[in-house]
Amino acid sequence: MVELQTPQMNSVFHPLGDATRRYMLRDLASGERTVSQLAQPFAISLAAASKHIKVLENAGLLRREVRGRTHLCRLDPGPLASAYEWLSFYERFWSSRLDLLEQLLRDEDASKSAKPKSKKPASKSRSRKGEK
Numbered sequence: 001m002v003e004l005q006t007p008q009m010n011s012v013f014h015p016l017g018d019a020t021r022r023y024m025l026r027d028l029a030s031g032e033r034t035v036s037q038l039a040q041p042f043a044i045s046l047a048a049a050s051k052h053i054k055v056l057e058n059a060g061l062l063r064r065e066v067r068g069r070t071h072l073c074r075l076d077p078g079p080l081a082s083a084y085e086w087l088s089f090y091e092r093f094w095s096s097r098l099d100l101l102e103q104l105l106r107d108e109d110a111s112k113s114a115k116p117k118s119k120k121p122a123s124k125s126r127s128r129k130g131e132k
Contacts (some may be wrong), residue, residue: 009082009086011058012060012061012080012083015056015061020042021052021061024038024052024056024077025056025107028075032073032074033072034072035049035050035071035073036049059079060076060082061076061079063076064099074075076129083092
């Protein structure tokens with residue numbers, strides 16, 4: 001199992017904590033993009049986009065290549081593998097718990113449908129005091 005407190009794990013999950021950076025990574029999964037292309041869907045400056053890109057680059061989640069004045073960014077999925085392995089443990093944990101819950105609910109439904117429904121005896125009507 002992947003260690004919980006390794007610097008690599010922290011450096012992967014920190015960038016993923018921001019929605020803008022998660023969207024940028026998803027965009028990069030389709031292919032390389034320029035900084036301008038990564039910034040375009042957001043109402044942010046190129047400087048702000050560059051800061052987000054720098055965080056992703058420092059985490060090893062993307063590689064940047066400079067071609068003249070253009071910075072091309074490409075996804076580097078390697079560090080995501082350890083995060084996936086860590087998350088997979090919890091996926092198995094919750095899947096087994098939910099499977100158990102499903103079985104308990106099915107057993108409960110089966111036992112309810114197996115019991116004959118009893119009819120309540122008709123109650124005798126009582127007159128209230130003062131009523132005739």
